Amino acid sequence: MTTHEESMRKLVLSFGKMDEEALHALTAPWTEVTFKRKEVITRQGDTEKYLYFVLDGVQRAYSTHGNKEMTLVFSYTGSFSGVIDSFFLRQPSAFCLEAITTGSCLRMAWADMERLMKEHRSIESWVRLAVTRVLADTLKRQIEILALSSEEKLTTLLYRSPHVLNIIPHKYLASYIGVDATNFSKMLAKVRLP
Numbered sequence: 001m002t003t004h005e006e007s008m009r010k011l012v013l014s015f016g017k018m019d020e021e022a023l024h025a026l027t028a029p030w031t032e033v034t035f036k037r038k039e040v041i042t043r044q045g046d047t048e049k050y051l052y053f054v055l056d057g058v059q060r061a062y063s064t065h066g067n068k069e070m071t072l073v074f075s076y077t078g079s080f081s082g083v084i085d086s087f088f089l090r091q092p093s094a095f096c097l098e099a100i101t102t103g104s105c106l107r108m109a110w111a112d113m114e115r116l117m118k119e120h121r122s123i124e125s126w127v128r129l130a131v132t133r134v135l136a137d138t139l140k141r142q143i144e145i146l147a148l149s150s151e152e153k154l155t156t157l158l159y160r161s162p163h164v165l166n167i168i169p170h171k172y173l174a175s176y177i178g179v180d181a182t183n184f185s186k187m188l189a190k191v192r193l194p
Contacts, residue, residue: 004106007078008053015129022120029116030106035059035099041082042097048086050107054079057103058167062175063095071175074100074168081105084134087113088127100172145178153177154191 005027012018012026030053035041041059042048052059058076061083062069072095075081086093087110117124144153154177157164164173165188174184 004053004055008106011053011078011080012126015126015133018122018126019120022116022122022126025116025120026123026126029112030108032104033107034104035102037099037102039099040096041099042086042093044094044096045092046086047090047092048083048097048110050082050109051084051087051113052081052105052107054081055104055106057105058100059097059103060100060168060172061095061097069175070178071172074164074172074176076167080130082107084131088131100168150177150179150183151187151191154187158191 008027008030009023012023018026032055033052035057041052044063052075054075054077056077058074059081060074061072063072064070081097083093083095083097085091090110113127117127144156148156154173157173157177170184170188171181174181177184179187
């Protein structure tokens with residue numbers, strides 16, 4: 001078993017149990033792809049064709065309003081990536097997925113995932129649990145956006161994922177918490193790091 005397969009298995013099992021046959025089937029149909037820095041992986045309006053597992057590099061999902069970009073979520077080494085709602089609902093994406101850095105991912109086509117969910121009940125259950133966890137995290141993020149000050153959003157982000165300061169350019173972190181990049185450095189100086 002490769003290191004990549006082992007990492008994916010560990011992440012899959014973090015969502016819940018899965019029988020060995022289904023787990024092997026789920027980790028089999030992935031192919032490796034590389035992305036250049038600033039490469040758009042999925043365009044707004046396109047239907048997501050793939051689910052990704054990030055081997056290295058950082059991606060972000062973002063939307064635009066006028067000339068302003070709003071970063072919604074980051075994905076990086078050891079996490080799944082892609083426009084999940086577009087992938088499963090087979091509808092046009094409401095936002096873009098972009099590689100912030102060069103990197104590589106494993107990817108699985110929608111048809112393979114659909115086939116696996118039909119063949120293995122435990123994979124279908126795993127997808128339901130994984131999507132439910134994404135929804136729960138999205139709702140927590142929505143509360144943060146509505147209730148917290150910019151400094152509190154930054155503190156919460158750094159408590160949850162302190163490593164992002166080292167792997168994600170500050171202008172994208174500023175976009176994620178909803179402040180101008182020029183104010184981010186001032187805020188960072190005031191915030192207590194975990």
